[in-house]
Amino acid sequence: xxxxxxxxxxxxxxxxxxxxxxxxxxxxxxxxxxxxxxxxxxxxxxxxxxxxxxxxxxxxxxxxxxxxxxxxxxxxxxxxxxxxxxxxxxxxxxxxxxxxxxxxxxxxxxxxxxxxxxxxxxxxxxxxxxxxxxxxxxxxxxxxxxxxxxxxxxxxxxxxxxxxxxxxxxxxxxxxxxxxxxxxxxxxxxxxxxxxxxxxxxxxxxxxxxxxxxxxxxxxxxxxxxxxx
Amino acid sequence: xxxxxxxxxxxxxxxxxxxxxxxxxxxxxxxxxxxxxxxxxxxxxxxxxxxxxxxxxxxxxxxxxxxxxxxxxxxxxxxxxxxxxxxxxxxxxxxxxxxxxxxxxxxxxxxxxxxxxxxxxxxxxxxxxxxxxxxxxxxxxxxxxxxxxxxxxxxxxxxxxxxxxxxxxxxxxxxxxxxxxxxxxxxxxxxxxxxxxxxxxxxxxxxxxxxxxxxxxxx
Numbered sequence: 001x002x003x004x005x006x007x008x009x010x011x012x013x014x015x016x017x018x019x020x021x022x023x024x025x026x027x028x029x030x031x032x033x034x035x036x037x038x039x040x041x042x043x044x045x046x047x048x049x050x051x052x053x054x055x056x057x058x059x060x061x062x063x064x065x066x067x068x069x070x071x072x073x074x075x076x077x078x079x080x081x082x083x084x085x086x087x088x089x090x091x092x093x094x095x096x097x098x099x100x101x102x103x104x105x106x107x108x109x110x111x112x113x114x115x116x117x118x119x120x121x122x123x124x125x126x127x128x129x130x131x132x133x134x135x136x137x138x139x140x141x142x143x144x145x146x147x148x149x150x151x152x153x154x155x156x157x158x159x160x161x162x163x164x165x166x167x168x169x170x171x172x173x174x175x176x177x178x179x180x181x182x183x184x185x186x187x188x189x190x191x192x193x194x195x196x197x198x199x200x201x202x203x204x205x206x207x208x209x210x211x212x213x214x215x216x217x218x219x220x221x222x223x224x225x226x227x228x229x
Numbered sequence: 230x231x232x233x234x235x236x237x238x239x240x241x242x243x244x245x246x247x248x249x250x251x252x253x254x255x256x257x258x259x260x261x262x263x264x265x266x267x268x269x270x271x272x273x274x275x276x277x278x279x280x281x282x283x284x285x286x287x288x289x290x291x292x293x294x295x296x297x298x299x300x301x302x303x304x305x306x307x308x309x310x311x312x313x314x315x316x317x318x319x320x321x322x323x324x325x326x327x328x329x330x331x332x333x334x335x336x337x338x339x340x341x342x343x344x345x346x347x348x349x350x351x352x353x354x355x356x357x358x359x360x361x362x363x364x365x366x367x368x369x370x371x372x373x374x375x376x377x378x379x380x381x382x383x384x385x386x387x388x389x390x391x392x393x394x395x396x397x398x399x400x401x402x403x404x405x406x407x408x409x410x411x412x413x414x415x416x417x418x419x420x421x422x423x424x425x426x427x428x429x430x431x432x433x434x435x436x437x438x439x440x441x442x443x444x445x446x447x448x
Binding site: 055056057058059072073074075076077078080091092093094095097098099101102130131132133134135136137138139140143144170171172173174 | 319328
């Protein structure tokens with residue numbers, strides 16, 4: 001097993017998700033919501049014309065980050081980054097925005113997570129250490145978006161598996177995860193079972209099991225190799 | 230015609246009593262009524278319940294009210310941008326009610342449109358559902374959430390006409406239009422005040438029926 005430097009790991013995760021979205025948007029439109037961190041990086045890699053980014057603070061058609069000197073502090077995404085408009089973008093109030101999400105109009109959300117377990121439960125809103133106090137839109141997004149993609153590095157900063165048997169942290173939603181994308185692998189939940197869809201060239205399936213606490217079955221297709229980034 | 234709803238920033242803030250429930254439009258430091266919040270901080274009026282998405286940053290925006298010890302309770306969604314909130318909560322100086330952001334928005338909307346409570350799947354099975362009634366709809370667990378109403382809403386709009394019709398600017402819109410419907414007294418801080426007829430009726434977001442006071446900074 002070969003370790004993958006952090007920046008490359010993040011870029012690979014974002015590019016893998018972008019490739020998946022490009023494929024899905026080939027025959028139509030795709031409305032996506034991107035969380036803070038790696039999920040936001042997905043926007044840098046998507047190329048399909050029919051992909052529209054929704055920000056839960058009230059915008060559809062979010063463009064790239066605003067360049068220095070062109071920042072408007074009243075034009076931000078939900079991570080408070082100054083962004084730009086795309087042609088045809090629109091603004092709306094927060095109730096309408098979450099109506100889009102809860103109402104099932106947003107096709108996919110990409111979010112980070114502290115833990116995901118083999119029952120597709122997600123823990124991504126709080127580490128109860130007395131320093132955090134916020135949930136934001138995390139619970140609305142995981143329960144409302146049609147598809148929930150988890151973008152996270154395979155191991156925590158302290159080297160622990162983040163794909164676990166059972167979440168130890170407070171959960172954000174029950175059985176809401178649909179896919180988990182890490183620098184080493186792409187997993188999907190198929191009829192409640194965690195399955196491995198793609199694996200990186202730096203690692204074997206046996207090695208992947210040693211850094212993945214959750215059990216998974218193999219369902220490798222091989223037509224879209226993870227390392228093509 | 231002059232604007233009959235016009236008050237100065239200080240006159241507007243004088244309407245706020247100690248112990249009030251105050252709703253404030255904002256998302257981070259975007260779209261919050263800056264002049265009203267600065268005047269509220271300067272007034273020292275205390276024992277307030279602040280209903281807002283977040284609390285700005287330490288000593289900045291809505292954060293000023295906490296730094297000044299004017300806050301008794303917070304109802305909102307995300308306080309990690311202002312670490313002073315967790316500290317004050319840990320020390321028992323304030324109480325904090327966390328609400329998922331979409332539920333928070335819908336609860337405010339519900340108050341504005343006369344719906345006392347609603348069921349939502351958001352947060353079902355999580356810590357934030359503890360103590361809440363749960364029912365299944367379409368095979369899905371949903372929890373009962375109550376509407377969130379306020380005594381006063383302080384909102385930020387871009388332009389008003391002299392009747393109090395409002396339009397907003399980009400993502401500074403956020404919670405402002407729904408809060409404008411969910412409080413007994415609605416005070417709108419605007420950048421520009423225009424004659425009646427100057428705003429395109431097709432583009433008005435908040436009809437003037439919802440607005441009690443219009444205010445702006447005097448340059």
